[in-house]
Amino acid sequence: MRTVQITDVDPTRAEDLLAWNALLRDGFNAGREAAWWASDEAVLAQYGDPKPERTSVLLVATLDGRPVGAASASADPGEPAEVEISVLPDARRQGVGTALAEAVRARLRGVAEIVQAETYSEAGKGFATELGLRVGNQEHRLLLDLPIDLEVLRAQHPAPSEVEVRSWTGACPDDVLEDWARLTTQMEEDVPMGDLTRPASRGDVDSVRRGEQRMADQGWILVRSLARLDGVSVGYTEIFVSRHDPEIITQDDTLVDRDHRGHGVGRALKLANLENLMTLEEAGRARWVQTYTALDNAAMLALNRAFGFHTADQLTILEGPVG
Known part of the structure; x- marks a missing residue:
């Protein structure tokens, strides 16, 4: 044996x-x-x-x-x-x-009391269910091939004139820190999670700063954009770039406030942050931007695909008791 x-x-x-x-x-x-x-x-x-x-x-x-x-x-x-x-x-x-x-x-x-596990294969899903876990959520893993043609994207996705987008890299500027914390808290509440247990919110100002410091210590460059309408912050997006291994860049959250969706804010954010990304030296060594979108998030899937993302595979997240 x-x-x-x-x-x-x-x-x-x-x-x-x-x-x-x-x-x-x-x-x-x-x-x-x-x-x-x-x-x-x-x-x-x-x-x-x-x-x-x-x-x-x-x-x-x-x-x-x-x-x-x-x-x-x-x-x-x-x-x-x-x-x-x-x-x-x-x-x-x-x-x-x-x-x-x-x-x-x-x-x-x-x-x-609860465990959550991820897999990209049917065999992995079968293994987890045999252990007593159940499928909680599924997401497409999407890839955008690099380099991208920003001129083409600008022509395809003109930003609405009323949307003001501010972009930066690194820690959040002090004057928009509270807005950033508020919007990231809303993202934790809004992000589709299927039947998974939703974690407690950590979107306060102090946790934002702690998270930024930990990311910096681990070699991540934070590429960020914030959208405003009539002086009010209504959406954000962020990308993570590894200084040590930038081959695959991570497109993380994109959020538009519920009351301001359907007006091109998400499109303006994504374009501005891709332009922001392309200013980094590390972006010249990257081959893909990767992101995840829930299978039932039709609006974000359509937006990602409009920017050139294609499906690479599918993530299944399962949940069950520790036992």
Whole structure:
């Protein structure tokens, strides 16, 4: 009988941490197109300055002594634990994933009540449902090929004259910080999450600043735009660019206030922030912009596709009790 052994990884040991990250990446991204993963530098920064209230679980699985799988779990107090389980393709269906899942659950008992897990495959979805998780939400992963022709985009998506867009990189300017915190809180309330447990809001000013500092420490450049109508902030968008590995750029949130949708604000924001992005030296080394959109978010899917995004694959997020 082949032997599966599960070992905890000490995140203070850089060599072990990076080997774990590579193993998690190789199993999770096997067979996927242009799949992003956190750089070594970002992982070292993340675990070198952990959130004091967060519980982190890092596991490696060996099969007959060979590393073939890994798992990650993180849980903040009162929130669902986020779990990733990864097995190399040639070691699947030999009990490795099940052993990792059981070990993750054992370490999360008493820490969290709910787990959420992500997969891009039908096999992964089947594995998770066999463990007692249910599908909570599904999203398209979309890619925009780079470079882009800004002149063509400007001609295709003229910004409404009444929409004022302000763009910058890095931390939010002090004079719009409260507006940014308000809109990011609204995004947490509005973003489609299907049947998933919605996390508690963290959109206060202090949490914005803490988040910005952590992102900067991990090597992220924040590319941001804020839209105003009649002097009132009504929408925002942001893009994340890794200084260490800019090949895949992440388009994160885009929000337009409920009372101001359907008037071209989202289009103006996306165009302005892509123009903002293209001013960065790192953008010249990128090949794609990546974003996620819920399957039932027809308006945002249409907007993303109008800007040239195409579907790469589909993310399924599942949820269930820690057990």
